Amino acid sequence: MESTFLMIKPDGVQRGLIGEIVGRLERKGLQLTAAKFMVLDDKLAAKHYEEHEGKPFYPPLIAFITSGPVFAMVWIGDRAIELTRAMIGKTDALAAAPGTIRSDFAVHTNFNLIHGSDTPENAAREIALYFKPEELIDYDRSIQHWI
Ligand code: RTP
Ligand code: MG
Secondary structure, three states: OEEEEEEEOHHHHHOOOHHHHHHHHHHHOOEEEEEEEEOOOHHHHHHHOHHHOOOOOHHHHHHHHOOOOEEEEEEEEOOHHHHHHHHHOOOOOOOOOOOOHHHHHOOOOOOOOEEEOOOHHHHHHHHHHHOOHHHOOOOOOHHHHOO
């Protein structure tokens, strides 16, 4: 089992897509471990996107991600990082494969609805950035025996 950090961005919240996105993750067979509805401050946003500091799209990215509430989550599942990245689709909605979240609901690279960790190292780093260890809930679901 692998854990990953996913976050519905301010555009996803504003467009009323929390339920649609969470529903897709649940139906796929992933299990929710933690969730938090929150507004990122500049400090947390800078830590989250530190790998992109200095790039031309960094200032608007920070402005966007702090512009309204986000829905931060941890999900577990077999190969959860790769699996959720595949479900999310490529960064540019135009390049994202049909059936992915970004292809189905997004238009622009800058408003692409959801963030997903891209490596186990980043997943661990991002989970620790947003959640205390005691906020990660370990519980049994029958799904664990069937998927
Ligand atoms: P994310 O981190 O948000 O899940 O997105 P990602 O892995 O698909 O893309 P990443 O390369 O990490 O970029 C982070 C966010 O920055 C914006 N971006 N704009 N060339 C550009 O204009 C450009 N490249 C990236 C996107 O909003 C992307 O989600
Ligand atoms: Mg990324």
